[in-house]
Structure formats: structure tokens, C-alpha cells
Amino acid sequence: HHRIVIVGGGLAAARAAESVRSEGIDASVTVVAAEARPPYERPPLSKGYLLGTDDAASTIPLDAGWYAAHDIALHTGVEASELDTAAHTVRAGDETLTYDRLLLATGASPRHFTGPGASLTGVHTLRTLHDSTVLRTAIARGGRRVVVIGSGWIGLEVAAAATTYGNSVTVIGHGSIPLESAVGPVIGEVFAELHRANGVDLRMDAAVTAIRGSGGGSGHVKGVVLGTGEELDADLVVVGIGAMPNTTLAAASGITVDNGIVTDAGLRTSAPDVFAAGDVANAYHPVLGRRLRVDHWANADKQGAAAGRALAGVDVEYAEIPYFFTDQFDLGMEYSGYGTLAAGGDLVVRGDLATREFVAFWLRDRHVVAGMNVNVWDVNESVQKLIRAGVRVDPVALADPGVALDSL
Ligand code: FAD
DSSP states (O other): OEEEEEEOOSHHHHHHHHHHHHTTOSEEEEEEESSSSSOOOOGGGGTHHHHTSSOGGGGOSSOHHHHHHTTEEEEETOOEEEEETTTTEEEETTEEEEOSEEEEOOOEEEOOOOSTTTTSBTEEOOOSHHHHHHHHHHHTTOOOEEEEEOOSHHHHHHHHHHHHTTOEEEEEOSSSSTTHHHHHHHHHHHHHHHHHHTTOEEEOSOOEEEEEESSGGGSBEEEEEETTSOEEEOSEEEEOOOEEEOOHHHHHTTOOBSSSEEEOTTOBOSSTTEEEOGGGEEEEETTTTEEEOOOSHHHHHHHHHHHHHHHTTOOOOOOOOOEEEEEETTEEEEEEEOHHHHHHSEEEEEEETTTTEEEEEEEETTEEEEEEEESOOSOHHHHHHHHHHOOBOOHHHHHOTTSOGGGO
């Protein structure tokens, strides 16, 4: 009989619980989750849920009754602390749990604005369902001046939702092109155009140095100050400047942490019988030959499931190709590949950038290392196959919509 403890309340924790049970081993399984609700998924929080087209149920991977039905003790609203990796114990509220194997799936937390005015009312971050509910209430009636700090995925998704509700939206971004570090300048510009065409005031090469409020540091947001000294009026500010892995518990216990919890390809941390998965894990990727921390939905989904098998005693090797999606205005996109390699590679486009209907490929020495389909569907499997095949492709054929991807 094994005692398994899963720390975390996101998708990675849910998938781990599910897959440990499907291995059918004789084990007690306890999930310790800091948030008040059972594990849930976050992508709708900046899309359908924020837009009011999806309800909270759309964020639930396993319904609340599933845990009890599978004899899993789910402790919500309880933060795990004091992990003793030698004694194999972890503190969860008033209890001390003993484990044979433990998973850290503690996710990430938003980076906060640190300049003056950071704690004014009307300054939002977006990570939890509660954050999304509060933000939705603030933007849903429209007619407000919204400043979004950050032109990354979440900043742009929030800008799209706030614009759709009829607010006037300004995005303040670093660098000259949004998303450039993720997708390069040409595709980044596609997103910039999308936002401008929909009326977003996109201010690149800009930074907010202070948020101004009514009545000193404790009032309500009135505006922001840019690095140039220019002031913009604002009724609310959304800070979307990235997320940091939640490594405090691991680090305090002496587990190796370096941009997340360091693991091998088997998701093992530096402590015996302790594994990590999801946004918090910086796992060795056997295809890349180095560590990779992926803070996207599909990684929490599949790496969480792999970690569940590891908790059940199975030797796993996690080697999935990173996958990511976004929805902004009428643009839907899927991306598969190794982003940092992609950034420096050659770009081949099949379709039309101007109409925002295309598949983009990044090549390195004529090998496909990443691909992105924009408003083109049912091709991402083929993109992944090309990446996995690792063969040289003809860029002319790759760009030709008349040539089937599977024939390349
Ligand atoms: P999390 O979801 O962060 O969950 C970790 C949980 O662990 C949290 O509930 C936290 O409270 C809990 N926890 C932390 N410490 C402790 C502790 N000591 N004890 C107990 N519990 C603890 N990805 C995409 O691919 N596509 C998208 O379109 C997309 N959209 C997103 C939109 C938003 C608004 C956000 C915030 C993220 C989005 N993502 C998207 C990313 C995706 O949601 C994350 O990759 C995913 O949530 C990671 O899951 P996780 O389980 O690793 O961590």
C-alpha cells in the first residue's frame, strides 16, 4: 500500500490524480490544493469566461464528485508547507501527511507591477477564477478606459475581451512588436495588425513607470505614466507581465530550483520520491537535450498525466512537443514546436498573412522545428508529425497549399 500526495490545484494536479488511479495500484491519494475550489483550467479565464460566453463549469476537468468517487481525498483551501524530504512528510493545514511519493504541481503566480500605484483599486492581475470574475465585472458594461500593461498572450487576450465589451483599450508593450520573442517579428506583426484593426491602441517600445490614483496610494486608478512622461487616463489597469513558478515550498525543503523545479526527463526532482509537473517544472527534455519549462495548458495536461504514472511507480520519459493555443477577436491559433529554436529559424508561410488564414513553419537547416496554424484547422497533427519526423523538407512545397503536408 502506497501513500501518494499531490500538492497543487490546477490541471497538472487533476491529471496526475486521474492517471495514478487509472494505473490501478493499491494507494491512498491525497490532493492538497490552496484554492477554495477543486482543480480547474485557466485558458477560459482570459477568453470565454471573461467574455461571458462560457460559465465556470467550462473550467472543470474533473467534476467535484469525481475525487470522492475515486477514493481521492481532496483538501481544498489548504496550502502545503514544510516539506521534509528526508522524513517524507509534508504539512497540510493542521495535519502532517506522510508520503511514499509526492508530486509538486504548484503552478505559477502572476508577476506584479512594482512601481508607484501598484496597490490602487482598479489594478488587476489575472490568474484565478476569482481574478477573472472581478475583471469581468469591471469591463462587462463597456465604456471604460482600460490600460493593459504587457503585450504577451494574456495581455492581448484581455485587450481583445475588453475591446469586445466596448471599452477603449490601450496596450503598453516592451519591444517594437508584440510576441516577438515567442513567434518572431513577422507573425508578431500579424497579431499587432489584428489588434489595431479592432481599435486597440497598441503602444510598443513603451513602459508604464507609475499608476496614478485618486487620493494617494489607496484610492482608485486614474491613469498611468509612461517612461516618456506622457500620461494616459485610465479607469482600470490590467497587469499582464508574466508569471513566476511557485517554487517557495520546494526551495525551502532544499530541492533544486532554477527557473522552476528542476527535474529529469522522468519528472524526478533532486529529492527522492518527489516529482514535479506543469508550470512549475523545469524538466529535462530528451529531444532538445536541455531543460525546458513550459507554462501552457497542454503541458499541464500531459505532463500531469505522466507524473501520475510516475507516482504509481512507472518509469516515464516525458518528451512531448510543446503546444499552445490562443483566441483573440476572430483569430484562433495553435502552435506546436520548440519556440526558442523557432525564433532564429527561417519562416515559411502557407496561406495569406494579410487575411490571417495561414500555416507558418519555422525551419532550421530545412527541418521543421515549429509550426503555427492560424484560422486553419485540423492540421496541427500534421505539423507535429513533420517536427517529429526530423527530415529535410522542400520550402517551396511546404509553402504550397496544393501539396498535402503528410506527403512532405
Ligand atoms: P496552475 O494552474 O497554476 O495551478 C497550480 C495550483 O496549485 C494553484 O491553484 C495554486 O493555488 C496551487 N498551489 C500553489 N502552491 C501550493 C501549495 N503550497 N499548497 C497547495 N496548493 C498550492 N495555456 C495555453 O496553452 N493556452 C491558453 O490559451 C492559455 N490561457 C491562459 C489564460 C490565463 C488567464 C492563464 C492564467 C493561463 C493560461 N494558460 C494558457 C496557461 C495554463 O493555464 C497553465 O499552463 C496551467 O494552468 C498550468 O497548470 P498547473 O496545474 O501547472 O498550475
